[in-house]
Amino acid sequence: MTENHVSGMEASAVSVLKRAVELDNSGRFQESLVCYQEGIQLLLDVLKALKDDSKRGHYREKIKGYMDRAEQIKSHVNQMKEDGKYHEQIKISEDATGYSYEVLFKPYISSALSEIWVEDPYIRHTHQLYNFLRFCEMLLKSCGKVKTIHLLTSQDEGDNTQQNSALSELRDSLGGHGVTLDVQYSSTIHDREIRFDNGWIIKIGRGLDYFKKPKGRFSIGYCDYDLRLCHETSVDIFHTKHTKTL
Structure with a gap:
């Protein structure tokens, strides 16, 4: 060497x-x-x-x-x-960078993780659907034992064709990787919470949608979320020995 x-x-x-x-x-x-x-x-x-x-x-x-x-x-x-x-809080400041899903969630992902529950009312519009896709990709890369991802969200009040089509395509794609995507809709959902079956609970004030819109499709941060500017938000992390389903 x-x-x-x-x-x-x-x-x-x-x-x-x-x-x-x-x-x-x-x-x-x-x-x-x-x-x-x-x-x-x-x-x-x-x-x-x-x-x-x-x-x-x-x-x-x-x-x-x-x-x-x-x-x-x-x-x-x-x-x-x-x-x-156990309670830990991370404060993401306005215009901060370096908070991709990998950075935020990786410390709480273990080899024992197999089931995830995502409760987020705003997985509806194009950029929000892409956020959820990125989150799923991060899970696949970080842990090879994920079997089921549950999503509870609200339906787009206008035309929900795109939302249904995108989540259906993602369900098929995840199925090809041996992962089941279970999607449920609620009109009264307001909490934003992610639970892992290894006991970790992550609550983000803005849910998965804490990134600012990039200035253009060829601007830095468009592809790499570590370089994407963030909105100000708080992340609260808890641990429970008995993870409840949503």
Whole structure:
């Protein structure tokens, strides 16, 4: 392994662990845990490539410190889950970027996840239907064991032909990936909530539609949601040992 490659891994580790500490200090424990684990793995890779004993000793100490903190967070999170007291809040500010569905949901997706309930009254218009499609794609990429996605939304009050057609096409497409899409409609729905059957509940003030409209089809952020500007909104995350269906 070249020296440049090692220094590149080292820079990546520093960046990820800096983010882990920031999230840790903000009380966003589950997210920080993911970053700690990723950063520790990068440092272990650096350690394997180092020949200098003094540097190796320095890295071993660093790794031990981060591993100890990650274990403390894991215990703390598990205890809060056990007590039914887990609550975390993320504030997305106006025009913020870096909040794609992958970034927001990945810390709460585990290999045990197989069923998801989405309650969102606004999966009706073209951009909202695309948001839901992106969310489904994220689930397929992040977890290979998803079997069922339930959507509870409201019907378009005008012409609901496009809504029905889009969701029908998505149902067929997901079926090709071994995933069942169950769509239900309600005229009284107003809450926005996403539940995972591994116990996590994510409530977003604006539901899945927290992105601003891009300036054009060839402007930055049109394809990559990490680069898309956001509306101001709050995200509340809870954990329950007994996930109720909607």
